[in-house]
Amino acid sequence: MNQKIFEEIQQLKKEKKAVILAHNYQIDEVQQIADITGDSLELSRAASKTDAEVIIFAGVHFMAENAAILNPDKVVLLPDLEAGCPLADMITAEKLREMKKEYPQAAVVCYVNSSAEVKAEATICCTSSNAVKVVNSLPERQIIFAPDKNLGHYVSSFTDKEIILWKGFCPIHARLTREEVVMAMNEHPQAVFVAHPECVPEVLALADYVCSTSGMFKYARETAVKEIIIGTESGMLWRLRKENPEKRFFVASTKMVCPNMKKINLEKIRDSLEEMKYQIIVPEEIRKPAYEAVRKMLEIK
Numbered sequence: 001m002n003q004k005i006f007e008e009i010q011q012l013k014k015e016k017k018a019v020i021l022a023h024n025y026q027i028d029e030v031q032q033i034a035d036i037t038g039d040s041l042e043l044s045r046a047a048s049k050t051d052a053e054v055i056i057f058a059g060v061h062f063m064a065e066n067a068a069i070l071n072p073d074k075v076v077l078l079p080d081l082e083a084g085c086p087l088a089d090m091i092t093a094e095k096l097r098e099m100k101k102e103y104p105q106a107a108v109v110c111y112v113n114s115s116a117e118v119k120a121e122a123t124i125c126c127t128s129s130n131a132v133k134v135v136n137s138l139p140e141r142q143i144i145f146a147p148d149k150n151l152g153h154y155v156s157s158f159t160d161k162e163i164i165l166w167k168g169f170c171p172i173h174a175r176l177t178r179e180e181v182v183m184a185m186n187e188h189p190q191a192v193f194v195a196h197p198e199c200v201p202e203v204l205a206l207a208d209y210v211c212s213t214s215g216m217f218k219y220a221r222e223t224a225v226k227e228i229i230i231g232t233e234s235g236m237l238w239r240l241r242k243e244n245p246e247k248r249f250f251v252a253s254t255k256m257v258c259p260n261m262k263k264i265n266l267e268k269i270r271d272s273l274e275e276m277k278y279q280i281i282v283p284e285e286i287r288k289p290a291y292e293a294v295r296k297m298l299e300i301k
């Protein structure tokens with residue numbers, strides 16, 4: 001790591017009373033300098049427990065918004081405004097309102113990978129680790145599940161509710177094919193295959209274990225298995241290898257790289273701290289209903 005930038009960031013962090021959060025898919029250097037690494041919700045919740053006044057969110061736009069929804073009294077900065085998420089962009093609040101009119105009896109379960117405006121239209125939010133629990137906790141028989149159809153399809157096999165899928169998908173997870181997984185399995189015959197539920201159903205059918213990114217860290221820590229093929233974004237490898245030096249990890253395909261997640265680097269974090277840019281502000285009339293949808297989810301144990 002570039003020592004000069006590292007020191008500059010540490011100094012600015014102290015001056016501004018800032019905390020750096022980095023998503024598990026960020027580049028290695030960014031994960032190294034972060035105070036906390038994790039998935040988007042873990043990070044936002046962790047931030048609310050710190051006494052930092054400024055949150056630097058090394059992730060994509062909807063994640064910084066999540067942090068702003070949960071931490072209205074803190075300044076939330078995203079070091080690169082171009083770091084967006086194609087999955088979150090596959091739905092708008094307006095289009096969701098139209099769908100709600102079509103299914104007036106349905107509850108809306110909204111994956112946290114969505115904008116604040118979309119969350120504000122939801123009955124409740126979910127993450128990839130609690131989606132099944134959230135859906136089954138609701139009294140409604142009919143559920144609009146948005147925006148990830150693959151996660152929604154996965155959930156539908158663990159509930160008898162009628163799931164109406166929004167047709168969005170994560171282009172990174174959806175590009176992993178069955179053939180690539182079979183190839184990786186042949187190359188590493190001792191390995192187990194652990195997949196993220198944003199992968200397509202044919203890929204999930206091959207998985208020994210389906211779980212969120214935080215589920216993968218837990219699984220890697222606790223399993224006696226020594227070799228693991230992961231079906232998710234390649235940024236996961238850094239922490240998996242750091243936490244489990246005696247185990248071997250492989251990505252199912254080298255195509256599993258999210259370019260948006262790689263947009264943030266140390267220079268941008270330093271500039272963000274120095275110039276206090278780019279502040280993510282969620283207007284109160286959106287933040288409040290969005291917070292309600294997140295709060296209801298957090299109440300589910």
Ligand code: SF4
Nearest residue numbers: 085086087170172258
């Ligand atoms: S990995 Fe997929 S869901 Fe995550 S930020 Fe990239 S495009 Fe969005």
